[in-house]
Amino acid sequence: MSAINLTSLSKEEFRKFVDSFDTVLADCDGVLWLGNTLIEGSPNVISQLLKIGKRVFYVTNNSSKTREEFVSKCSRLGYPSEKDNVLSTAYLTACYLQDVGFKKKVYVVGSKGITQELDAAGIEHLDVGPDPMCNDMTTLLMNEVQLDSDVGAVVVGFDEHFSFPKMVKAASYLKQPDCAFIGTNTDEVFPTEFPLTVPGTGTFIRAIETCTKREAFKIGKPSPYVCEAIIKRHNVDPKKTIMIGDRCSTDILFGNRCGFKTLLVLTGVTTLEEVHQLRKSNSKENQDLVPNYYIDRLGDMLPLLS
Amino acid sequence: MSAINLTSLSKEEFRKFVDSFDTVLADCDGVLWLGNTLIEGSPNVISQLLKIGKRVFYVTNNSSKTREEFVSKCSRLGYPSEKDNVLSTAYLTACYLQDVGFKKKVYVVGSKGITQELDAAGIEHLDVGPDPMCNDMTTLLMNEVQLDSDVGAVVVGFDEHFSFPKMVKAASYLKQPDCAFIGTNTDEVFPTEFPLTVPGTGTFIRAIETCTKREAFKIGKPSPYVCEAIIKRHNVDPKKTIMIGDRCSTDILFGNRCGFKTLLVLTGVTTLEEVHQLRKSNSKENQDLVPNYYIDRLGDMLPLLS
Numbered sequence: 186m187s188a189i190n191l192t193s194l195s196k197e198e199f200r201k202f203v204d205s206f207d208t209v210l211a212d213c214d215g216v217l218w219l220g221n222t223l224i225e226g227s228p229n230v231i232s233q234l235l236k237i238g239k240r241v242f243y244v245t246n247n248s249s250k251t252r253e254e255f256v257s258k259c260s261r262l263g264y265p266s267e268k269d270n271v272l273s274t275a276y277l278t279a280c281y282l283q284d285v286g287f288k289k290k291v292y293v294v295g296s297k298g299i300t301q302e303l304d305a306a307g308i309e310h311l312d313v314g315p316d317p318m319c320n321d322m323t324t325l326l327m328n329e330v331q332l333d334s335d336v337g338a339v340v341v342g343f344d345e346h347f348s349f350p351k352m353v354k355a356a357s358y359l360k361q362p363d364c365a366f367i368g369t370n371t372d373e374v375f376p377t378e379f380p381l382t383v384p385g386t387g388t389f390i391r392a393i394e395t396c397t398k399r400e401a402f403k404i405g406k407p408s409p410y411v412c413e414a415i416i417k418r419h420n421v422d423p424k425k426t427i428m429i430g431d432r433c434s435t436d437i438l439f440g441n442r443c444g445f446k447t448l449l450v451l452t453g454v455t456t457l458e459e460v461h462q463l464r465k466s467n468s469k470e471n472q473d474l475v476p477n478y479y480i481d482r483l484g485d486m487l488p489l490l491s
Numbered sequence: 492m493s494a495i496n497l498t499s500l501s502k503e504e505f506r507k508f509v510d511s512f513d514t515v516l517a518d519c520d521g522v523l524w525l526g527n528t529l530i531e532g533s534p535n536v537i538s539q540l541l542k543i544g545k546r547v548f549y550v551t552n553n554s555s556k557t558r559e560e561f562v563s564k565c566s567r568l569g570y571p572s573e574k575d576n577v578l579s580t581a582y583l584t585a586c587y588l589q590d591v592g593f594k595k596k597v598y599v600v601g602s603k604g605i606t607q608e609l610d611a612a613g614i615e616h617l618d619v620g621p622d623p624m625c626n627d628m629t630t631l632l633m634n635e636v637q638l639d640s641d642v643g644a645v646v647v648g649f650d651e652h653f654s655f656p657k658m659v660k661a662a663s664y665l666k667q668p669d670c671a672f673i674g675t676n677t678d679e680v681f682p683t684e685f686p687l688t689v690p691g692t693g694t695f696i697r698a699i700e701t702c703t704k705r706e707a708f709k710i711g712k713p714s715p716y717v718c719e720a721i722i723k724r725h726n727v728d729p730k731k732t733i734m735i736g737d738r739c740s741t742d743i744l745f746g747n748r749c750g751f752k753t754l755l756v757l758t759g760v761t762t763l764e765e766v767h768q769l770r771k772s773n774s775k776e777n778q779d780l781v782p783n784y785y786i787d788r789l790g791d792m793l794p795l796l797s
Binding site: 315318320321322325326327330332344345347348349356357359374380382384385387389392395396397398 | 697
C-alpha cells in the first residue's frame with residue numbers, strides 16, 4: 186500500500202484521482218465532526234463533491250441514532266443529506282434481518298436507534314430501556330427474567346443501560362442454537378469528551394460472546410457486510426468507490442477489504458506516525474490497514490477540487 | 492498423566508495412595524454439594540480423612556460469600572470446618588492485597604463477600620450494591636460518576652448488579668497504569684438450577700479487559716496464586732498434597748500446575764468420557780487437564796478408607 190499525501194499530487198494527478206471514483210463513503214466522527222463539534226472545512230468539500238456529480242454516503246458504526254436523527258445532525262452542521270445517504274449500523278442491522286428473511290422477534294440490547302429502524306423494516310422486537318433493578322438474584326432469575334419464545338435473534342448495540350439482567354436474557358436466548366446473534370460493531374470504547382473510559386458496543390458483545398461461547402455476526406466496519414449491503418441496495422461499483430475515514434483499524438481496513446480506494450484524514454483517531462509504522466511492518470495484517478491516500482484535514486481538498 | 496480409577500486399586504495400593512498425602516484441598520460445588528443440595532457420602536469421607544490425621548482445606552472460586560458464610564453452609568450440610576480451612580477467592584483477594592503491601596482504597600465490582608474480607612484484612616474499599624439507575628448518559632458521566640482519587644485497585648468478582656455505570660468506573664480507574672486490576676476467578680458462567688445462562692465473574696472481567704486493553708491478575712483456580720498463598724500461610728508441602736475437584740479446566744489443571752496429586756470426582760462438571768478424550772490428545776495443554784485419579788463419587792472412598 187502506498188499512503189500518498191493527496192496534497193503532493195500534481196494538478197493532473199489530482200484530476201485523475203478525482204475521476205477514479207464516482208461514489209464517496211464518508212465516516213462521520215473524526216471526518217465530519219468530533220462529537221457535536223464541526224470539523225471546519227469538511228462541509229464545503231462534501232458539497233463540492235456532490236456538485237461535481239459524486240454520490241456521497243455517510244457510513245457510521247454508531248448504532249444509537251436513527252437515520253432521521255443523523256439527517257438532523259447533518260443539517261445542523263451544514264452537511265447536505267437525506268435518509269437514503271445514511272448507512273448506520275442500526276439501519277444496516279434491519280437490512281441484514283430483511284436480507285435473511287427473518288420472521289421472528291428480536292431481543293435488542295441497545296437503544297431506540299435500533300428499534301425504530303426495526304419498526305421501519307416491519308421487524309418485531311422487545312422494548313429497550315433500563316431493566317427494573319432487582320436486589321436479589323434468585324428473585325431476578327425466578328420472576329423477572331421471562332423469556333419470550335418468539336424471540337429468534339439477539340441484537341447487541343450501544344446500550345447505556347447494559348446490565349446483569351440484560352446479559353442473562355441475551356445469553357439465555359442464545360442457548361438456542363438457531364437464535365441469531367448480531368453485533369452492530371466492534372468498537373471497544375465509546376468516544377466521549379469526558380475524562381472517563383466509556384465501554385463501547387464491542388465490549389458488550391465480547392461479554393455476551395464470553396458467557397455463551399458463541400461469536401456474533403458483526404454488521405459495522407470493518408465487517409464486509411456493509412459493502413455487500415451497499416452494492417445490493419445502492420448499485421455501487423467497488424472499483425469506482427472511495428472510503429474516507431479517520432481510523433485505520435475500521436475505516437481503512439474496511440475500504441481495503443472491499444476493494445475501494447481509501448483516504449485517511451488526520452482529524453480523528455489514527456496519526457501519520459502510526460501510518461508510517463504500519464507501512465514499515467512486513468505483516469499482511471498491518472499492510473491491510475494502510476490507506477492509499479492521506480490528507481491532514483478533509484477541508485484541505487477544497488482548493489484542489491475547485 | 493494416568494487417570495487411574497481409585498476403586499480399581501488393591502488394598503495395598505490404596506494404602507500407599509492415602510499415605511502419599513497429608514493435606515487435602517477440596518473444591519466445594521460439584522464435590523461436596525450442588526448448589527444447596529448435599530452430595531451424599533461426601534461428609535463421611537471428609538470426616539474420615541480428618542480422623543486419620545489429614546488436614547482438609549475447602550478451596551472455592553466463589554467470591555460471593557465470606558469465610559464465615561462458608562463455615563455456616565458446611566455445618567448445615569455436615570462438613571466439619573472452621574474459618575481457617577476455607578480458602579475462598581474473596582479471602583484470597585484480601586490476602587493478595589496484603590502480600591503486595593497495598594495501602595490505598597479498592598473499587599469493588601462484586602458483593603459483600605469481598606468487602607467483608609477486605610474489612611477483616613484492614614483494607615479500605617468503596618461500597619458495593621446497585622448503582623442508581625440513570626436515564627441519560629450525559630448526566631451519568633457528568634454528575635454520577637465521581638472518581639475517588641484514593642482508589643489504587645479494581646477488584647472484579649461476581650456481581651449481580653453488574654451494570655454500565657460500574658463498567659465506566661472500573662475502566663476509568665484502570666486508566667491509571669499503577670491502578671492494580673484483580674479478578675477473583677475466570678469462570679464464564681455461574682452455575683444455577685434455573686434454565687437460564689447466568690454470566691459468571693470471568694465474563695465481567697473479560698468485559699473490563701476489553702474496554703481497558705489490560706489483563707487482570709487472576710486469584711482463583713487455575714491461577715497458581717492459590718498455591719502460593721497456601722504454601723506461605725499454611726505451610727503445606729505440594730508433594731504431600733492432593734487436590735479433589737469436579738472440573739478438569741480449573742481444579743485439575745490447578746492441581747497439576749502446583750505439583751499436587753489430583754483426584755477427579757464425577758459428580759460435577761467433567762465426565763469420564765471427556766477425561767478419556769483429554770488422555771488421547773497429544774497436546775501438552777490437554778495432558779495438563781488429566782487427573783492422576785478419578786472416582787465416581789467421593790463417598791465411594793469410604794469403604795476403602797475404613
